[in-house]
Every structure is written in C-alpha cells, then in structure tokens.
Amino acid sequence: MTRTPVNVTVTGAAGQIGYALLFRIASGQLLGADVPVRLRLLEIPQGLKAAEGTAMELDDCAFPLLQGIDITDDPNVAFDGANVALLVGARPRTKGMERGDLLEANGGIFKPQGKAINDRAADDIKVLVVGNPANTNALIAQAAAPDVPAERFTAMTRLDHNRALSQLAAKTGAPVSEIKRLTIWGNHSATQYPDVFHAEIAGKNAAEVIDDQAWLADTFIPTVAKRGAAIIEARGASSAASAANAAIDHIHTWVNGTAEGDWTSMGIPSDGSYGVPEGLISSFPVTCKGGTYEIVQGLDVNEFSRSRIDASVKELEEEREAVRGLGLI
Ligand SMILES: NC(=O)C1=CN([C@@H]2O[C@H](COP(=O)(O)OP(=O)(O)OC[C@H]3O[C@@H](n4cnc5c(N)ncnc54)[C@H](O)[C@@H]3O)[C@@H](O)[C@H]2O)C=CC1
C-alpha cells in the first residue's frame, strides 16, 4: 500500500462509544476501503490500560488498512498531525451536578484539546465533537483554535437524523433508503427539531404522505428528541453502537459527499442562515462535496417549524452565554 495513512484521533477511546467505533474505523468504514489509517487514542491516565487492551484486540483483527496505533494521555501527542479528530471523551453529568458545573468540567477537557488541535493538527483537520453537550463543547474547542478555520469544528446530530429516518420508515412502511431531505435543526438535546416538511418519501412530500400533524407534534418529534433518554432507560447505559455508527456516517459523508438530491444534518457554525445567530454551532440541513459542506438555502420555514427552531437556538444561545461567563470562549 503506497498511500499515506490518514491520522485519525479518537478521544475517550476506552469508553463504550470508542469500543464500538475503533474497529469500524480500522476496517475502512470511516474513510473508505482503500484508505489506510493510523489511530491515535487519547485517554485520561485511568483509561490508558483499557485503551491498550482495545489496541491489542485491534491488532488481533489484522486489519489490512490499519498502519499503526498510538495511545497517549497527552493531547499534544494525540493530535499531532491529525487529519480527522473524533472528540468522544467528555465529562458526563452526575448526580447533583448543575448545568454550569457540567459546562465547566467539559471546558477543562475541550479547551486544551482545542488548543492542541490548533498547535498540532494537520492543515486539513476535520473535527467531530460527539461528547455532550456536543454543540457547546465544539464551540469551546473551536474558540481555543483560532488558527484552524472555524468550519472544521462540527458537532454530531447524525444520530438524531438516523433516529428520525428510522421512525419515519416505521410509520410509513417506506424503506429508509427512500427517505430523503430530512433535517435536524438546533441543539443535540431534547429541544432539537426534526423537520419533515421538506423531506421526501419515495419522491413525495413526507408531511403530505404522513398527513397526521398530531402524530408529528406529539409522537414523532418527542420520540426522536428523547430517544437518547429512552435508550438509557432500556439499556442502563447510553447509546454506544448507534452513536459510533452516526459518527462514522458524519465523517464519511463530510469526506465523501452527500448523494445527489439528498442532504444530511450536521452541527456546524452558523453563518446567520435561517435566523440562527452567527457562530452558534447549530444543526442545519447540509450538502457535502469534495470534503466541504454547505447549508441548504432557500427552504421555506413555516410557523410550526420556526417556533421549534427558535426554541432550540435559544437554548444554544444560553449555553454560549454560560461558557462565555465561565471564560471558556
Ligand atoms: N452526540 C451524540 O449524539 C451522542 C453523544 N454521546 C456522548 O458521548 C460521550 C461518550 O459516551 P460513552 O463512550 O458512552 O462514555 P464512556 O463514559 O463510556 O466513555 C468516555 C471515555 O472518555 C474518557 N475521557 C474522559 N475525559 C477524557 C479526556 N479529557 N481525554 C480523553 N478521554 C477522556 C473516559 O476515561 C472514558 O473512557 C458522552 O458525553 C455521551 O453523552 C453519546 C451518545 C450520542
């Protein structure tokens, strides 16, 4: 194999998403079946031993594309020459923790990681933040990386997008492959807005095919928005394999493009489109081509959608104010 390997850094590598993610990256599902990769695993000191165990298992798979694995607790080493960074490791909310405490604890993780990306990553670095609160953690990392183009910092709403596709398929009986142009707007939180008004099911407008406004408002939207909590309730642990799958989808689409006539959802820095204040990392409908993305423009936003997008964006603004108040951005 003559092609230079792509350096993929994964933080929180010893966690449950990491375990579901690394084998798929090493097998070629992230970047393509002909793209060799070198993995850089970042963990906190207590996680290093488990990460070493995972690396042993990766070795035991004898993946032809895997050109090396480095394990470290130093962000400057982990992000050195990184082309793709998956920021998965985060401080989970624990009992009695206030929202401000959570943002502050995550600031302690994402600010130094953003700085290390700024100082060490390759010029073509693409960053996906998975660790919650993903949109605001992405904002913190981005603010600490002033030399990296702002649009390289993205947050994951692809899991929400995939959840919404699946719910629509179950409701209408259409295969997932026939559902296009769905959008998740806003924050990766319970305020997110899964929008079907521009979606198509087998070429027909999804809202018209469903023709059930009450189901959309009272079943579909809350089911998608609260799916993460429902999984935690059922599994006793948060989504891991589906989150890893969505992370693979997010980067794969960003690098390889969206299909003609379709789009996806990504948390990206707003350029002010659709009234979302500039700079907020909010989910939008995007098309990807040649390793870049663009917000889909010109969609009509009806009153029902407007109020829901505004509510989620308001939450993002509050999170931004909170981290600003903490001096994190
Ligand atoms: N955006 C999304 O759609 C989703 C986001 N998530 C979020 O993803 C995150 C990870 O989830 P899990 O893997 O299930 O958690 P986990 O707790 O199993 O693993 C997290 C790992 O991160 C490591 N870690 C903590 N601080 C770190 C640091 N500073 N540097 C490097 N590693 C660090 C921990 O040692 C641990 O191994 C959580 O914040 C979760 O809420 C989960 C599902 C979906």
Ligand SMILES: O=C([O-])CC(=O)C(=O)O
């Ligand atoms: O709340 C969590 O940790 C899990 C999460 O983001 C999701 O499943 O969407």
